[in-house]
Amino acid sequence: QVPLVESGGGLVQAGGSLRLSCAASGSISKYNLMGWYRQAPGKQRELVATITSSDNTYYANSVKGRFTISRDNTKNTVSLEMNSLKPEDTAVYYCTARQLFVTTWGQGTQVTVSS
Numbered sequence: 001q002v003p004l005v006e007s008g009g010g011l012v013q014a015g016g017s018l019r020l021s022c023a024a025s026g027s028i029s030k031y032n033l034m035g036w037y038r039q040a041p042g043k044q045r046e047l048v049a050t051i052t053s054s055d056n057t058y059y060a061n062s063v064k065g066r067f068t069i070s071r072d073n074t075k076n077t078v079s080l081e082m083n084s085l086k087p088e089d090t091a092v093y094y095c096t097a098r099q100l101f102v103t104t105w106g107q108g109t110q111v112t113v114s115s
Contacts, residue, residue: 004095009109012085016113020080022095022106027076029053033098034071034078038091038111048093049080063089085113 008020020036028034035050035058049069050058057069068081078095090113095106 004097004104004106006093006095006106006109009093009111011112011114013114014086016085017081017083018085018111020082020093020095020109020111022078022080024076024078024097027073028071028078028097029073031097031099035096036069036078036080037094037096038089039094040088040091043091045094046091051078082111085111087113087115089113 003025005023006020008018010018012018031053033050033052036048037045038048039045046060048060048063049067051069051071059067066082066084069078071078080093082089090111092108092110094108097104
């Protein structure tokens with residue numbers, strides 16, 4: 001496991017944008033998959049987006065077309081660009097990194113979208 005630190009969360013009005021960043025203390029190239037989960041108060045944890053080591057991406061239907069996940073192996077970061085934000089996007093967003101059966105979680109960053 002490596003430490004993952006999320007940043008970039010905050011308060012934004014509906015229709016606005018935020019860019020979340022996930023910084024790893026070590027190389028991210030060894031991970032099979034990196035991605036973002038989110039969890040809203042009183043709701044189940046939801047997979048938002050993933051990106052493989054070959055830059056194949058997956059998006060939840062709820063964010064498809066609005067969010068973009070990317071990785072920078074030289075900077076050891078994974079980002080989530082969030083556009084056209086909706087109040088239902090409000091949640092704590094967690095960066096994750098998976099290698100085989102081991103998954104590392106960041107501490108989360110709060111995203112709040114006002115209506």
